[in-house]
Amino acid sequence: MVKVVRRPLRVAAVFEGDVVDVLKGLGLYEQLVEGKLRCFICDEVVSLSTLGGLLKVGGRVRVVCNKPRCLWEASKVSAALQGESPFGT
Numbered sequence: 001m002v003k004v005v006r007r008p009l010r011v012a013a014v015f016e017g018d019v020v021d022v023l024k025g026l027g028l029y030e031q032l033v034e035g036k037l038r039c040f041i042c043d044e045v046v047s048l049s050t051l052g053g054l055l056k057v058g059g060r061v062r063v064v065c066n067k068p069r070c071l072w073e074a075s076k077v078s079a080a081l082q083g084e085s086p087f088g089t
């Protein structure tokens with residue numbers, strides 16, 4: 001049986017309620033709504049409905065779409081960069 005060690009869901013969990021506030025706080029909301037943000041992993045345009053998570057890379061916040069593969073990759077990148085989830089759980 002395959003066991004998922006680090007579930008990418010944690011990356012997205014924080015967005016359930018306050019994603020808009022978080023994005024506005026980061027100055028990314030306008031760009032997201034205008035379709036100017038692209039997934040850090042697959043490079044597709046990310047919208048509010050396809051936003052999967054945020055990733056801090058090199059001091060910049062990047063968005064990740066909600067495809068399972070992208071969330072998974074993002075969680076790996078995040079773990080590699082910080083040794084923990086982007087939001088410290």
Ligand SMILES: [Zn+2]
Nearest residue numbers: 039042065070
């Ligand atoms: Zn993606």
